[in-house]
Amino acid sequence: MVLMINGTAQKVNAAPDSDLLTVLREELDLTGTKYGCGEAVCGACMVLIDGAASPSCIIRINSLEGKKIETIEGLGKEDELHKVQEAFIKADPFQCSYCASGMIIATVGLLRNTPNPTDDQIIEFMNRNVCRCGTYAGIIKAIRLAASIK
Amino acid sequence: MDMIENQPVYQPGSKAQYGYLNRRKFFKIFGGGLAVIFVSDDLLSMAADSPSVRIPEHQIGAWVHIGEDGVVSVFTGKTEVGQNIRTSLAQVVAEELRIPISSVNMIMADTDLVPTDFGTVGSRSTPQMGSQLRKAAAAAREEMIRMAAQRLEATPGSLVAEGGFITNPLTRNKLSYGNLTGGKKLLITISDEVKITPVSQRMLSGTSVPKVNIKSFLTGKHKYVSDMKVEGMVYGKILRPSAYRSELIDADTSAAKSIAGVTVVQEGNFVGLTARDPWTAAKAIKVIHANWKTPPQKSRTDLFGHLKDTADAGRASGKQGDIDRGLAEADFQHQANYHVDYIAHVPLEPRAAIASWEQGKLTVFTGTQRPFGVRDTLAAMFKIPKEMVRVIVPDTGSAYGGKHSAEAAEEAARLSKAVGKPVKIVWTREEEFTWAYFRPAGFIEINSGVKKDGTITAWDFHNYNSGPAAIATPYAVANQQNIFHVADTPLKQGSYRGLASTANVFARESHMADLARILKMDQLEFRLRNLTEQRFKTVLETAAKGFGWTTREKLPGRGFGIATGFDKGGYVACCAEVEVVNSQVKIHHITEAFECGAIVNPAHLHSQIIGSIVQGLGGALFEAVDFAGGKILNPSLSVYRVPRFSDLPEIEVIMLDMKDLPSAGAGEAPIIGVAPAIRNAIMDACGVALRNMPLIPGGSVT
Numbered sequence: 001m002v003l004m005i006n007g008t009a010q011k012v013n014a015a016p017d018s019d020l021l022t023v024l025r026e027e028l029d030l031t032g033t034k035y036g037c038g039e040a041v042c043g044a045c046m047v048l049i050d051g052a053a054s055p056s057c058i059i060r061i062n063s064l065e066g067k068k069i070e071t072i073e074g075l076g077k078e079d080e081l082h083k084v085q086e087a088f089i090k091a092d093p094f095q096c097s098y099c100a101s102g103m104i105i106a107t108v109g110l111l112r113n114t115p116n117p118t119d120d121q122i123i124e125f126m127n128r129n130v131c132r133c134g135t136y137a138g139i140i141k142a143i144r145l146a147a148s149i150k
Numbered sequence: 151m152d153m154i155e156n157q158p159v160y161q162p163g164s165k166a167q168y169g170y171l172n173r174r175k176f177f178k179i180f181g182g183g184l185a186v187i188f189v190s191d192d193l194l195s196m197a198a199d200s201p202s203v204r205i206p207e208h209q210i211g212a213w214v215h216i217g218e219d220g221v222v223s224v225f226t227g228k229t230e231v232g233q234n235i236r237t238s239l240a241q242v243v244a245e246e247l248r249i250p251i252s253s254v255n256m257i258m259a260d261t262d263l264v265p266t267d268f269g270t271v272g273s274r275s276t277p278q279m280g281s282q283l284r285k286a287a288a289a290a291r292e293e294m295i296r297m298a299a300q301r302l303e304a305t306p307g308s309l310v311a312e313g314g315f316i317t318n319p320l321t322r323n324k325l326s327y328g329n330l331t332g333g334k335k336l337l338i339t340i341s342d343e344v345k346i347t348p349v350s351q352r353m354l355s356g357t358s359v360p361k362v363n364i365k366s367f368l369t370g371k372h373k374y375v376s377d378m379k380v381e382g383m384v385y386g387k388i389l390r391p392s393a394y395r396s397e398l399i400d401a402d403t404s405a406a407k408s409i410a411g412v413t414v415v416q417e418g419n420f421v422g423l424t425a426r427d428p429w430t431a432a433k434a435i436k437v438i439h440a441n442w443k444t445p446p447q448k449s450r451t452d453l454f455g456h457l458k459d460t461a462d463a464g465r466a467s468g469k470q471g472d473i474d475r476g477l478a479e480a481d482f483q484h485q486a487n488y489h490v491d492y493i494a495h496v497p498l499e500p501r502a503a504i505a506s507w508e509q510g511k512l513t514v515f516t517g518t519q520r521p522f523g524v525r526d527t528l529a530a531m532f533k534i535p536k537e538m539v540r541v542i543v544p545d546t547g548s549a550y551g552g553k554h555s556a557e558a559a560e561e562a563a564r565l566s567k568a569v570g571k572p573v574k575i576v577w578t579r580e581e582e583f584t585w586a587y588f589r590p591a592g593f594i595e596i597n598s599g600v601k602k603d604g605t606i607t608a609w610d611f612h613n614y615n616s617g618p619a620a621i622a623t624p625y626a627v628a629n630q631q632n633i634f635h636v637a638d639t640p641l642k643q644g645s646y647r648g649l650a651s652t653a654n655v656f657a658r659e660s661h662m663a664d665l666a667r668i669l670k671m672d673q674l675e676f677r678l679r680n681l682t683e684q685r686f687k688t689v690l691e692t693a694a695k696g697f698g699w700t701t702r703e704k705l706p707g708r709g710f711g712i713a714t715g716f717d718k719g720g721y722v723a724c725c726a727e728v729e730v731v732n733s734q735v736k737i738h739h740i741t742e743a744f745e746c747g748a749i750v751n752p753a754h755l756h757s758q759i760i761g762s763i764v765q766g767l768g769g770a771l772f773e774a775v776d777f778a779g780g781k782i783l784n785p786s787l788s789v790y791r792v793p794r795f796s797d798l799p800e801i802e803v804i805m806l807d808m809k810d811l812p813s814a815g816a817g818e819a820p821i822i823g824v825a826p827a828i829r830n831a832i833m834d835a836c837g838v839a840l841r842n843m844p845l846i847p848g849g850s851v852t
Contacts, residue, residue: 014429015429018429022428022429025377026427026428029379030370031370031373031377032369032370032371033370034374034376034377034498034499034547035376035500035576036498036499036579036787037579037786037787037788038578038579039579039786039787039788041787041788042498042787044498071370072369072370073369073370073371075369076369077369078365078366078369078371081365081368081369085368085369088368089360089364089365089368092358092360092361092364092753092757093757094232094361094364094367095232095233095234095548095757095758095761096231096232096497096498096499096545096546096547096548097232097361097367097368097372097545097547098232098374098497098498098499098547098548099498100367100368101370104368122795123795123796123798124796126795127794127795127796129794129795130498130787130792130794131498132496132497132498132548132550132765132792133232133548133757133761133765134760134761134762134763134764134765134767134793135757135760135761135764136764136793136794136795136798137760137764137798137801138757138760139795140795140798
């Protein structure tokens with residue numbers, strides 16, 4: 001089947017009931033999206049589906065026809081970063097950074113509908129994402145900063 | 151400084167080629183230039199006596215190499231697991247060589263390229279490796295100044311190193327580092343006696359340089375081992391026993407074997423398979439039907455009695471006086487027991503490895519804190535020389551002491567050897583929760599006596615199983631013993647951030663709070679009265695002042711708690727404010743003061759401290775591994791709860807920068823004060839003296 005990924009129509013050979021995460025990582029080599037829990041409770045695997053931050057580990061690709069999928073790789077390149085990535089560079093919150101892609105994608109999803117989130121709104125929305133290194137305070141700062149960049 | 155120029159460090163013809171630094175091989179691999187090697191003092195005196203001394207590789211801590219192109223490379227066996235050591239080590243080298251941090255090429259954790267290293271463990275990277283690299287870089291700078299002085303016909307004292315050049319500020323004559331080292335094969339050995347940049351003149355250390363390769367992480371470009379692919383690779387899966395300590399009776403692998411592209415490998419208890427894609431591998435492992443024989447095993451409900459029952463006589467730390475006499479002298483006696491559960495590291499990147507064999511040599515990419523330890527394990531497993539194993543550790547998705555071992559590497563190597571192709575193994579979250587290892591559980595007994603004036607007269611402390619670190623009380627007690635007892639652990643256990651000190655400090659500081667309550671004495675005053683070491687007092691007073699211990703308004707239902715501790719060179723004090731309403735606990739605020747000597751990178755230290763506090767909240771409040779009959783009962787993130795955004799209290803971190811004291815590591819000590827500070831705050835709020843970690847697994851005081 002064909003998936004719209006980062007603005008390009010991509011033909012994939014995986015079985016239609018395959019999970020999106022494994023298709024992205026193994027078939028398309030888009031490994032910026034990470035495996036963390038396999039049950040949609042850690043946020044490491046988040047991608048944007050029609051603009052909404054969604055856990056790719058439990059989404060079957062046969063539900064995605066005609067939908068726009070964006071991964072961390074499609075967000076920005078090293079020389080042309082997305083404003084959320086810029087904000088995370090400035091705030092430098094991460095330690096091991098394994099959760100970074102999911103956090104950044106979730107932030108893009110948050111700011112799309114809530115451009116000026118309160119701290120409570122940030123916490124509520126981001127609560128699906130785990131940073132085991134415990135850098136939540138720094139991530140909140142980065143999100144506030146991203147919201148301030150217009 | 152000792153120089154071995156054009157003298158063979160390694161004697162050709164010697165049989166003991168492996169294990170010693172081979173100078174020719176060194177420059178063959180790295181090209182010409184200038185290399186500075188840090189070795190132990192003893193060895194250096196030997197080298198001074200003989201120009202051809204061979205340097206055993208295990209004596210070499212680190213080296214800095216300045217290539218003929220002027221590229222500065224640092225070779226270290228330390229691994230980057232999120233503590234941002236790649237950045238802080240580059241910082242000290244850039245500082246001493248007077249170059250931008252971006253000009254330092256960090257080569258880390260590749261056992262074929264870097265000096266032998268015992269591992270990224272025990273908060274040793276900053277104090278040891280940072281200090282060795284600083285000296286090596288300083289020596290390289292001084293050597294280039296010496297060489298430039300000859301060429302520029304100037305005195306070394308008149309020249310300065312700056313931005314990759316040695317410059318004469320008066321004449322503006324300058325020579326680049328590459329120009330100076332070009333055509334040379336200089337190997338310099340140094341030890342502790344090297345002049346480094348004085349603290350007051352440091353421009354880069356002590357500043358918050360951003361993570362050096364930050365963009366690759368924020369764009370998804372960085373390849374963790376779990377992201378990597380190599381040519382011709384297949385995907386491996388391991389058949390897991392139904393419970394710990396199980397013996398395989400039989401396995402029917404016929405259905406798996408009939409799937410196209412699947413190869414089953416069975417060697418005794420080990421059953422695994424490979425497939426061309428991960429879906430097939432996952433499907434194939436599910437259709438293997440196996441029978442296991444499992445012996446009866448202890449459950450979580452039996453745990454603490456079992457630890458006590460199986461304990462040995464123990465080893466004492468800080469034994470003095472006579473406990474019975476101390477108890478007799480006391481106005482009040484207090485006896486209490488404390489429980490600490492097993493917890494899991496839950497590194498967000500699970501264990502992963504890619505193994506391949508070529509002409510008898512095994513190469514493994516894996517996320518571990520001990521690349522050389524994993525190399526040695528693999529060499530022993532396959533009965534091959536160590537140099538026939540190469541372990542490479544790309545920057546890894548965290549560890550927290552949980553990735554000392556080689557499991558995924560062993561599995562991938564075994565399958566790869568059997569199928570003759572590179573094999574990749576990535577553990578599932580359930581495998582990571584079940585087949586890795588845990589922070590030890592502990593049972594702690596304290597019997598103490600105290601006088602009305604606050605003098606502690608007796609302190610009898612026994613820890614069963616969780617470990618001896620930070621077991622000795624920092625409080626002055628005339629009659630004391632602190633004994634660690636080894637016990638039988640039902641679960642596989644190992645390192646964790648501050649594994650034993652967390653348990654020991656939890657029990658000790660909880661007990662101290664109980665004593666202060668018995669005495670009706672202020673918690674801070676009682677501690678200060680019994681502390682003698684100034685660094686302890688300073689950190690405690692700093693935390694108390696920042697928190698407003700004596701001035702903070704206490705709203706109804708709220709309580710304040712304080713705790714202090716020391717581990718691995720770091721002094722920590724923590725204050726907590728909690729609210730208990732209808733037994734439900736909410737953590738409002740934590741103030742933590744931390745002192746680990748001179749600060750190298752304030753932002754990354756801050757991040758390590760906050761991370762420790764947040765991770766500490768999990769173990770303090772709700773994390774516990776549940777188990778019965780050799781099975782883990784909560785092996786998933788939906789059941790095993792870890793701290794999330796909504797668990798984050800207001801946190802204030804106060805970092806004490808002791809510029810003249812050596813820098814200690816900070817990955818562990820900041821975690822140890824969190825649980826007792828919260829426990830003591832809960833007691834202050836509602837009078838309940840909790841004695842188990844986690845304190846409130848269901849969210850409320852029961």
